[in-house]
Amino acid sequence: MRSRYSITLRIKRYDPDRKRSWSQDYKLEAGRILRFTDLFRKINNELDPTLAWNSSCEHAQCGTCAVKVNGKPLLACELLVENAVAFFGTTLFRVEPITIAPVVRDLIVDLEKAYERIEKIKPYVIDPVENPHPGNAYQVSPRDLEHYVEATRCINCFCCATACISSHRGFMGPNAVLASVVRIMDPRESAKAERLDMLYSDQGIYRCHTSMACSFVCPKEIDVAHFIALAKAGRFGAKGRK
Amino acid sequence: MIHLHVEGEAVNSKLRIHETIKCDVLIIGCGGAGLRCAVEIFEKMPGTRVIAVTKVPHPQKSHTSTAQGGLAAVDPDDPVDSPAYHMFDTWKGSDCMADQNIVKKIVESAWTQVIWLENHGMHFSRDEAGNLSKRTFGGHTLNFGQSSAFRAVFEADRTGKGIVDTLWGEALKGGISFINQSIATELLFEGKRCVGAVIFREKYGDFVKVLARATVLATGGSGQMFRVTTNCRQNTADGLALALRAGLPIMDPEAVQFHPTGIVGPGILASETLRSVGGILRNRDLEPFMERYAPRMKELAPRDLVARAIEKEIREGRGVLNPDHNVEHVWIDLRHLPDYVHDVQIPEVTGFFRRFVNIDPRKELCPVRPSNHYHMGGIPTNEFGEVQRGAKETVPGLIAVGECAAASFHGFNRLGTNSLLELITMGKIAGERIIEYLSQDPDTLPEVSPERTFSLFARFMDEKGEENTGRLRQEMQAVMTEKAGVFRTEHGLSDAVDSLRELYERAGHTSLSSKSLRMNQELVQRWEFDNLLAISMACALAALNRRESRGAHFREDFPERNDEFNHHTLVYMSEFGKVDFGKRPVDMSIYAAGGENYEKFGLIERKY
Ligand SMILES: Cc1cc2nc3c(=O)[nH]c(=O)nc-3n(C[C@H](O)[C@H](O)[C@H](O)COP(=O)(O)OP(=O)(O)OC[C@H]3O[C@@H](n4cnc5c(N)ncnc54)[C@H](O)[C@@H]3O)c2cc1C
Ligand code: SF4
Ligand code: SF4
Numbered sequence: 001m002r003s004r005y006s007i008t009l010r011i012k013r014y015d016p017d018r019k020r021s022w023s024q025d026y027k028l029e030a031g032r033i034l035r036f037t038d039l040f041r042k043i044n045n046e047l048d049p050t051l052a053w054n055s056s057c058e059h060a061q062c063g064t065c066a067v068k069v070n071g072k073p074l075l076a077c078e079l080l081v082e083n084a085v086a087f088f089g090t091t092l093f094r095v096e097p098i099t100i101a102p103v104v105r106d107l108i109v110d111l112e113k114a115y116e117r118i119e120k121i122k123p124y125v126i127d128p129v130e131n132p133h134p135g136n137a138y139q140v141s142p143r144d145l146e147h148y149v150e151a152t153r154c155i156n157c158f159c160c161a162t163a164c165i166s167s168h169r170g171f172m173g174p175n176a177v178l179a180s181v182v183r184i185m186d187p188r189e190s191a192k193a194e195r196l197d198m199l200y201s202d203q204g205i206y207r208c209h210t211s212m213a214c215s216f217v218c219p220k221e222i223d224v225a226h227f228i229a230l231a232k233a234g235r236f237g238a239k240g241r242k
Numbered sequence: 243m244i245h246l247h248v249e250g251e252a253v254n255s256k257l258r259i260h261e262t263i264k265c266d267v268l269i270i271g272c273g274g275a276g277l278r279c280a281v282e283i284f285e286k287m288p289g290t291r292v293i294a295v296t297k298v299p300h301p302q303k304s305h306t307s308t309a310q311g312g313l314a315a316v317d318p319d320d321p322v323d324s325p326a327y328h329m330f331d332t333w334k335g336s337d338c339m340a341d342q343n344i345v346k347k348i349v350e351s352a353w354t355q356v357i358w359l360e361n362h363g364m365h366f367s368r369d370e371a372g373n374l375s376k377r378t379f380g381g382h383t384l385n386f387g388q389s390s391a392f393r394a395v396f397e398a399d400r401t402g403k404g405i406v407d408t409l410w411g412e413a414l415k416g417g418i419s420f421i422n423q424s425i426a427t428e429l430l431f432e433g434k435r436c437v438g439a440v441i442f443r444e445k446y447g448d449f450v451k452v453l454a455r456a457t458v459l460a461t462g463g464s465g466q467m468f469r470v471t472t473n474c475r476q477n478t479a480d481g482l483a484l485a486l487r488a489g490l491p492i493m494d495p496e497a498v499q500f501h502p503t504g505i506v507g508p509g510i511l512a513s514e515t516l517r518s519v520g521g522i523l524r525n526r527d528l529e530p531f532m533e534r535y536a537p538r539m540k541e542l543a544p545r546d547l548v549a550r551a552i553e554k555e556i557r558e559g560r561g562v563l564n565p566d567h568n569v570e571h572v573w574i575d576l577r578h579l580p581d582y583v584h585d586v587q588i589p590e591v592t593g594f595f596r597r598f599v600n601i602d603p604r605k606e607l608c609p610v611r612p613s614n615h616y617h618m619g620g621i622p623t624n625e626f627g628e629v630q631r632g633a634k635e636t637v638p639g640l641i642a643v644g645e646c647a648a649a650s651f652h653g654f655n656r657l658g659t660n661s662l663l664e665l666i667t668m669g670k671i672a673g674e675r676i677i678e679y680l681s682q683d684p685d686t687l688p689e690v691s692p693e694r695t696f697s698l699f700a701r702f703m704d705e706k707g708e709e710n711t712g713r714l715r716q717e718m719q720a721v722m723t724e725k726a727g728v729f730r731t732e733h734g735l736s737d738a739v740d741s742l743r744e745l746y747e748r749a750g751h752t753s754l755s756s757k758s759l760r761m762n763q764e765l766v767q768r769w770e771f772d773n774l775l776a777i778s779m780a781c782a783l784a785a786l787n788r789r790e791s792r793g794a795h796f797r798e799d800f801p802e803r804n805d806e807f808n809h810h811t812l813v814y815m816s817e818f819g820k821v822d823f824g825k826r827p828v829d830m831s832i833y834a835a836g837g838e839n840y841e842k843f844g845l846i847e848r849k850y
Contacts, residue, residue, distance in 0.1 A: 016761070033600055050755045057475075060597065061400070061403065115300050123411045124412055128361065137373065142369070
């Protein structure tokens with residue numbers, strides 16, 4: 001096992017003031033278990049304070065640090081140097097912003113824009129079913145919950161939407177579908193018809209061509225394509241009201 | 243217009259208010275606390291104009307989303323648990339520094355707030371009957387300490403995420419306007435009344451003035467004061483610094499909690515379960531050292547004792563240096579545990595070691611060390627979340643909730659699962675209070691101008707020298723960890739104060755590599771560093787002043803609790819390092835009421 005690596009990060013940069021993009025190489029000596037977010041910090045502290053990058057919790061729980069490394073969308077906070085070397089078989093890493101929204105600067109994209117897709121499908125209970133025991137919790141059987149609990153784990157990192165070719169062409173994107181499916185399967189939601197209308201709209205699931213790239217890249221290991229397949233198979237009842 | 247000495251016309255002309263926005267309520271911070279407050283306002287007063295600001299790119303990325311464990315609430319249908327037990331546990335845990343009026347209020351409203359969340363769509367884990375599952379958590383007991391209580395409801399290992407997702411959705415439904423990836427740089431006042439704040443929008447590189455009839459601070463924690471922390475990158479004590487700069491006090495800044503076993507590097511929590519299932523702590527020589535510190539309890543000793551034991555091993559040279567992250571640690575040995583334990587009882591933590599340090603806990607030793615976790619101290623408020631100017635007087639129009647506030651529910655030591663509970667209860671209470679305030683307050687907003695923001699930013703733009711903010715920040719974190727962390731002494735704390743002064747001086751010699759205002763993280767980091775220095779200073783000075791040990795505050799030279807210090811610390815800072823202290827008495831109304839079991843709420847010992 002090697003203890004240190006000499007690596008190069010070839011980072012795609014963008015300066016909004018000059019509207020200029022370029023790629024810049026940063027050569028680093030890095031310990032084996034440093035994560036890519038640690039490397040970005042190291043670049044700021046030792047080489048170049050102007051490199052802009054996003055993160056928040058750095059525990060793989062918030063999905064803020066998604067970037068593309070050698071083409072693969074992933075969370076920078078959980079990519080360790082030695083794993084990256086082993087996985088990609090190189091010490092040269094091309095780091096680019098995810099491609100789901102306009103770039104603000106360097107690795108930072110306009111997540112607000114990306115989130116518009118999620119907001120559009122109404123990520124809440126639109127119309128709750130009547131609670132048989134007001135003042136108490138609804139009863140939800142753990143068996144029912146099990147069917148959709150995976151979909152509730154999504155952290156909206158947009159890795160799947162970046163990998164999905166269709167989501168660059170008018171499709172609402174895999175994570176928006178997930179957010180919608182959660183409430184379709186949630187027994188507490190009554191507005192199923194409205195939700196199905198959205199799901200089967202012209203930005204809906206028929207734009208997906210089942211490449212399963214979403215399931216492949218999801219850092220939370222959610223089988224996104226499975227839920228899309230359920231929707232396509234009509235498992236959620238009638239197809240809209242049109 | 244203020245005249246600025248900034249390099250170049252372009253920058254100079256950008257340091258101005260780009261736009262003025264008016265609203266009813268401005269909420270600074272979109273974690274669980276800020277969002278719960280917003281939603282309460284929408285439910286009770288639909289159509290209220292609420293603007294919420296967050297530093298992260300989107301509210302969902304707020305740090306509450308990282309909380310895993312659960313949220314404490316006594317189910318009224320539980321045949322064995324009772325709110326009195328929860329109140330007692332909180333009081334005892336706080337080392338007699340929680341305010342009993344707050345404890346009573348929060349504990350008694352807990353279950354209703356859990357139901358509210360469930361009814362609004364949070365995906366709580368369920369038991370076989372379809373009701374909310376409950377689990378035990380350290381420090382939560384039945385019968386005043388007799389046995390563990392099943393009191394924490396949870397959403398698998400992502401309770402905080404469940405809360406934020408639910409509240410964000412409801413806030414959207416209510417018609418909230420978010421200003422994301424933006425920082426509040428200054429509170430605005432008309433006389434003594436708070437009327438909004440200046441917001442720096444990083445994406446556009448401009449400043450907007452938000453005038454509001456009520457302003458809420460919900461900016462979360464301050465973990466970046468320390469070197470290894472479980473807190474997110476944005477937790478830089480901004481809200482506390484905003485208050486200090488406005489001449490308001492902060493309370494108990496010295497009350498900082500450390501978790502004994504953060505994973506080296508990212509500081510991710512390796513939960514206490516590791517110790518309860520039989521994990522053994524070992525030093526460099528692989529000696530199971532807890533036998534020396536707690537011969538009977540060993541690894542099962544309380545959090546603070548374990549944290550001190552580990553820290554002591556490290557300080558006496560029996561730690562191990564991780565070369566990659568350059569931090570010292572000890573080992574937790576899980577190799578002897580049966581597969582069943584690894585697979586069923588601790589799969590998540592095992593996963594963390596795999597994912598973040600590439601270690602297989604079945605075969606290898608795992609590196610852990612005490613990590614900063616929670617700030618009990620904060621902006622002092624009364625039981626409605628109204629910010630206080632002194633021990634009694636409040637600031638009209640200003641509310642604080644969540645981790646940045648100190649009501650105080652946690653006193654000098656917070657129990658696990660009590661923070662999420664505080665967010666959802668105090669968030670709601672603050673929302674109710676704001677509605678009352680709005681209905682009394684005339685709907686007029688004065689024209690006020692910022693006083694500090696532009697001179698501060700002009701200063702950052704102007705500074706020249708060889709220093710680098712990122713590296714200075716690392717130095718500050720090292721000082722705080724070593725001198726004002728798990729162990730504190732008169733000598734160490736005085737050193738820390740000197741070092742902080744020197745760092746403040748040196749920070750004046752950083753020069754920005756880019757003078758652009760647009761998404762200039764170096765600039766924002768420079769601003770955050772000022773905040774961190776101010777709160778670190780307040781923490782070190784207050785710790786110096788408190789010559790006793792209490793809860794998470796441990797003075798090696800004064801190891802016992804001393805009733806002379808049975809009061810909250812108020813710290814005012816007129817300029818960096820120049821502080822005035824005040825006191826706020828601890829509310830003991832449960833004790834004073836003399837009801838059943840009142841004696842449990844006296845000045846009891848914190849012994850487990
Ligand atoms: C790893 C971890 C696990 C935890 N687990 C638990 C648990 O199981 N149970 C429990 O009860 N507690 C737990 N806690 C504690 C609890 O999660 C936090 O105390 C709580 O989430 C804080 O919530 P908040 O709403 O006050 O702040 P946060 O959620 O931190 O939100 C702060 C908000 O303010 C914004 N903000 C900050 N500064 C500014 C500024 N200058 N301008 C504009 N916006 C700003 C941020 O962007 C963010 O939106 C845990 C903490 C950690 C770190
Ligand atoms: S399966 Fe569908 S949603 Fe998933 S990546 Fe392919 S096209 Fe996109
Ligand atoms: S489904 Fe997975 S990849 Fe897609 S946004 Fe959610 S967590 Fe990220």
